[in-house]
Amino acid sequence: MKRLTFLVVALAVLYSGYWFFGARAVEQGARGAIENAQSQGWQIDYASLNTIGFPSRFDTTVQDIAVASPDARWAWRGPFVQLFALSYQPHKVIAVLPPDHSLRWGQQDILLSSDGLRASAAVRPNPDLPLQNLTIEGGAIRAVSDLGLDIRVANLLGAVRAAGDAPQAYDVYVDLQEVALPPGLLAQIADQATLSDVIDSVVVDGSVSLDRPLDRHFATDGGTLPYPEQITVKSGTLNWGDLILKLDGTLDFDATGTPQGRVTLRTGQWQKLITLMVDAGLMDQGAAPTLTILAGSMVGPDGSLDLPVTFQGGLMSIGPIPAGPAPRFW
Numbered sequence: 001m002k003r004l005t006f007l008v009v010a011l012a013v014l015y016s017g018y019w020f021f022g023a024r025a026v027e028q029g030a031r032g033a034i035e036n037a038q039s040q041g042w043q044i045d046y047a048s049l050n051t052i053g054f055p056s057r058f059d060t061t062v063q064d065i066a067v068a069s070p071d072a073r074w075a076w077r078g079p080f081v082q083l084f085a086l087s088y089q090p091h092k093v094i095a096v097l098p099p100d101h102s103l104r105w106g107q108q109d110i111l112l113s114s115d116g117l118r119a120s121a122a123v124r125p126n127p128d129l130p131l132q133n134l135t136i137e138g139g140a141i142r143a144v145s146d147l148g149l150d151i152r153v154a155n156l157l158g159a160v161r162a163a164g165d166a167p168q169a170y171d172v173y174v175d176l177q178e179v180a181l182p183p184g185l186l187a188q189i190a191d192q193a194t195l196s197d198v199i200d201s202v203v204v205d206g207s208v209s210l211d212r213p214l215d216r217h218f219a220t221d222g223g224t225l226p227y228p229e230q231i232t233v234k235s236g237t238l239n240w241g242d243l244i245l246k247l248d249g250t251l252d253f254d255a256t257g258t259p260q261g262r263v264t265l266r267t268g269q270w271q272k273l274i275t276l277m278v279d280a281g282l283m284d285q286g287a288a289p290t291l292t293i294l295a296g297s298m299v300g301p302d303g304s305l306d307l308p309v310t311f312q313g314g315l316m317s318i319g320p321i322p323a324g325p326a327p328r329f330w
Contacts, residue, residue: 243273
């Protein structure tokens, strides 16, 4: 019995030593990562950084944190960020964001609010720490900017997963429920398109190939965000009142955000879709009558239309009809 007691005490002491050593390593690693980012031009300020959670977790809280990219194109500020990891799985982390925080993007300041916005992520345990998977979820999300932006989302679920052995390829899934659009945008399109002020749902299942992998070297690239070199939509569905729109296709992008490729839109409400594209500025108004006549001749027996949208040489065409310059996505 004495030997068993001694063994239990010895194991407890060893584990306690492991936890305190691990907690110190987590804090030192976090501070080291911040200092490394600062040396690369990032502006990162915070009031305190502490780790608790003995005996089974490493719970790290950073208070009053502000982050700005080296190129000053974006900055984020919040009262805290919390990172939770099991002590025996430190490469898997849950991050919790505050209910209210702010983002400066370009020339606009955006106030963000949410209910339970959090992310869980896992990296592969190798020196580069490449992203293995990431899940973001939250409810009652609202973004309001000083330039008139006001978007609300009742529920958000997003997931990213490394795709096979390709270091820069990821499977992506997005599910948005009850997306309330800005009043200014609705004023341009809702009257003619007879749509409600809330998109019921947007669900996208696809993949993306970035110009560089998501790993620990992200902060050493001047603060510029990775951009997609290719986006594939395997299945996309938008439900907006009586408009049901499906999408699939693949687009390649250059560094300016100009697309090259083809996507196919499928809907039974194709007249409303054409009106919506004109109102939203995605198609020249002069092309709408010709496209309406052509689309009418392409409608299937069930009343639905498959409408190819092609991007080539900086221009966009809908079916065989030129529709003007291709939009730049960034």
